[in-house]
Amino acid sequence: MAHSHDTHHHAPGHGHTDGHTHGHGNHPDAETMATVLDLDATVNGHYLGEVCDRIAVLVPEPRTMLDLGSGTGTGTLALARRFGSSQVVALDNSAELLERVARAAQEAGLDGQVRTVTADLDSALPDHISDVDVAWASSTLHHFADAEALLRSTFRALRPGGVLAIVEIAEPPTFLPPDSADGEVEQRLREAILGKGWNGGWNGRPDWAPSITAADFEIVETRDIPTDLDNPPAAAADYAVEWLTRVRSGLTDDDASAEDLAAVDQLLHDDNPASLRRRNDLVVRSSRIAWIARRPENS
Template sequence: MTHHSRSHQHDHSHRHHDDGHHGDGHHDDGAGLAELLDLDAELLGPYLDEVTAWVARHAPDGPRTVADLGAGTGTGTLALARRFPKADVVAVDKSAPMLERVLAKARGHEAADRVRAVRADLDVAWPGIGALDVAWAASSLHEVADPDRLIRDVHAALNPGGLLAVVEMDDLPRFLPDDLGLGRPGLESRWHEAAARAGWNSHPDWRTSLERAGFQIAEQRVFTIEADPALPDVGRYAHAYLSRIRSALDPLLAADDLDVLDHLLADDTPGSLLRRRDLTVRGTRTAWAARRPSGR
């Protein structure tokens, strides 16, 4: 995918990324997406702690203002608030209901006095949120119409020495064992290959765009994610995710594979996702820590 085009398979927009990694092909109600993002927060907490610790190592000392660009339900916002306990955190999102959830979560985590919500469409214009010390764009940069413009806007908004952290999911999450005990082995590999051919979740290497905007790359790193399979909500997470992408897989998979997917998504079958105990959540993210040089 080029910097200036988006795959139609996942144009649900930057506002819905959360930590995020939902490069899928299905539009549904906001409540369903919110459930998926909230399950993210529950299952992928250790990953978020690791990546925000990495961001903090590259960020300026004592950041005062941090922005989550495309906040979703606030998973990244709250992770940043935990990591930078003296900073004000600005959650930027296009969706008012999502921002309401961010603020409700902040109240529940006693961070309401440090978290504010700004409703803005990053495809239209940079919001007037003031000077920043840290900006976080997780699985959101590849979703905007003009990423290069947004990168320039972030550079202009950052104080000298400030940091932009860009995080992208490298492929769709993996949940299933190779042999499910039904259908042909390798179902998940087949839909991953089909989704890759269709351009789902594709993103460029942002290094060139970041450097062209005046950033210095402090570090580029790959993070591995694997949720504990013993967690009770792994099945709910897999069910929520695959429910979102099911209709978009129709043209990509053979009929027998689609039948197996429907069996997995049914609530009342012995092998359904909600009843299985052999599921995991696995994946990788690539992250760039990009610093605005001091004095520029």
């Protein structure tokens, strides 16, 4: 169900969970980042289908689709699978990640639909891209140096009636039962990183709606997409370890009590009987927000 939004929606940044490897500060190496991206897709990938379904209502048979900041190709491959007659162009500034996208497309039998283009999207699309039906940006828009300029460039590249889909993480994931002692620790650490704008990574754009409309798009809907998994896939344990390792690395003694930090260290220590990889009570809670917009037919 679609909802309107007046509150701030924070988005993870700096390569922690998305595919844009921009040079703002330190990043995990490409292979580590790719692992996190793929785990996120395995655990939370239901959002891909939901957003694709909304796109299909507006553009049933898109011919050309763009993935802006394609990362490991989670969005690229989802679009190619959902829209079998489309050509999906994966755009990223990392040639290494684009090679991974190309391999994944080939392994999935989708290489005939997927094309990769190395591009710096900090303020504009490559000049030769035009007459596009759909532009997709999942957890990437907040990384670009001038996202508003990129949105204006995207507007020009879309055909009249073309669709823009922007997705961000609205609430960072949690993995432990909230009524457990470890779950309470996790909640306190979550509040700590949200409160400090951890590594600048939680202060992404709170609401893309003004930027979208300023670029002359009309917003069709804003949609909450929750993840609420009581029996998550096995990959949730690895995802939890990767995520909480990054959370832990961003916290100091000033941000959390010594007891809470020690508790997280125990969760991350595989030899501990209560470690994340040994538990059978993991639950995954998070949410994404999607803005679906279009270039007006008469523009």
